[in-house]
Amino acid sequence: MANKPVLHYVNGRGRMETIRWLLAAAGVEFEEKFFETKEQLQKLQKTELFFQQVPMVEIDGMKLVQTRAILHYIAEKYNLLGKDLKERALTIMYSEGIMDLMELIIICPFLKGEEQITRITEITNKAKTRYFPAFEKVFKSHGQNFLVSNQLSMADVQLFEVILMVEEKVPDALSGFPSLQAFKTRMSNLPTIKKFLAPGSKRKPMPDAKYVEEVIKIFF
Numbered sequence: 001m002a003n004k005p006v007l008h009y010v011n012g013r014g015r016m017e018t019i020r021w022l023l024a025a026a027g028v029e030f031e032e033k034f035f036e037t038k039e040q041l042q043k044l045q046k047t048e049l050f051f052q053q054v055p056m057v058e059i060d061g062m063k064l065v066q067t068r069a070i071l072h073y074i075a076e077k078y079n080l081l082g083k084d085l086k087e088r089a090l091t092i093m094y095s096e097g098i099m100d101l102m103e104l105i106i107i108c109p110f111l112k113g114e115e116q117i118t119r120i121t122e123i124t125n126k127a128k129t130r131y132f133p134a135f136e137k138v139f140k141s142h143g144q145n146f147l148v149s150n151q152l153s154m155a156d157v158q159l160f161e162v163i164l165m166v167e168e169k170v171p172d173a174l175s176g177f178p179s180l181q182a183f184k185t186r187m188s189n190l191p192t193i194k195k196f197l198a199p200g201s202k203r204k205p206m207p208d209a210k211y212v213e214e215v216i217k218i219f220f
Contacts (some may be wrong), residue, residue, distance in 0.1 A: 004028075004029050004030050004031050005023060005028065005030040005031070005057055005058060005059040006030070006031045006032070006033060006057070006058040006059075007019065007020065007030055007031070007032045007033070007055065007056075007057050008032075008033050008035070008044065008048075008054055008055065008056040008057070008058070009032070009034065009035075009054050009055045009056075010034060010035065010036075010054075010214065010215060010218060011032075011034040011036070011204070011214075012204050012207060012211045012214075012215065013106070013204045013205075013206075013207060014055070014106060014215070015054075015055055015067045015106065016054075016055040016067075017161070017203075017204055018067070018071065018099075018102070018157075018158060018161060019055060019057060019067065019070055019071060019074070020196075020202055020203065020204070021157050021158070021160075021161050021196065021203075022071060022074050022075065022080065022154060022157050022158075023074060024192060024193070024195070024196035024201070024202070024203075025080070025152070025157045025190070025192050025193055025196070026074065026078035026080060026192070027192045028074075028078065030202070032202065035218065036214070036218070037217075037218065038217065038218050038219075040218075041054075041218055041219070044056075048063055049065060050063070050065050051065055051066070053065055053066075055067060055070065057070050057074075059073070059074075060077075068099075071095070071154060072092070072154075074154075075091070075153070075154035080152060080153050080154045080157070081153065081154055082148055082149065082153060083149065083151075087148050087149050087153075090147070090148050090155075091147070091148050091153045091154055091155045092155075094135070094138075094147055094148070094155035094158075094159070095154055095155045095158055097131060097134070098131070098155065098158040098159055098162050099158070100131075101123070101126060101127060101131050101162055101166075102158070102161075102162050102165065104119065104122060104123050104126065105123055105162070105165045105166070105169070107119070108120065108123065108169070109207040109208075109211070109212050110212055110215075110216075120169050120170075123166065123169060123170070124166075124169070124170050124173070127166045127170070127173055128173065128176075131162075132173070132174070132177050132180055133177075135147070135159060135179075135180060135183075136177045136178075136179050136180055139179035139180070139182075139183060140179055145183075145186055147159065152190070156183075156187065157187075157193075159183070160183070160184065160187040160188075160193070163180065163184055168206050
């Protein structure tokens with residue numbers, strides 16, 4: 001039996017969470033090794049990390065870094081990147097747009113006061129006027145269950161994840177987007193997704209003050 005992928009990161013969401021989501025959606029079990037101190041990270045940087053950066057995933061005899069490279073490898077391996085060049089291009093295009101929105105959200109817990117309020121406003125505005133309308137239009141244009149070729153892809157998993165992330169900050173974020181509401185329901189009912197949403201899974205909770213403190217202690 002092949003070894004399970006091993007994920008190296010802090011015990012929280014950050015840039016690893018989408019990788020967890022993608023593996024979970026593919027039905028792949030994985031292990032996690034958390035570092036909890038700056039010294040543990042520094043040791044990993046000296047011995048394992050190609051660019052001295054995490055996330056890192058050990059998979060198929062490789063130690064992959066760079067989030068997008070990891071995601072693309074997993075998606076290709078588990079048939080979540082499209083079946084031809086055109087479908088791969090669309091999947092990656094959608095994915096890159098979603099990751100732009102995710103980046104705004106990932107940084108948000110580390111901001112304080114007015115800066116955080118301003119960021120939440122930016123997330124709300126961009127989600128409702130740029131990203132969600134674009135994906136609503138995709139679903140309305142082809143009437144299918146998934147973004148590309150009516151088959152689950154990396155972009156679907158990321159879109160579902162970012163919808164949940166936005167809703168944590170703006171509960172009515174999908175108001176006015178019926179196609180995305182239906183998409184959210186469909187994704188929630190996929191067996192592998194439902195399993196990852198269930199209590200006791202390796203999905204990480206929304207970042208809190210303790211998580212922010214630990215990350216700052218380790219990385220800065």
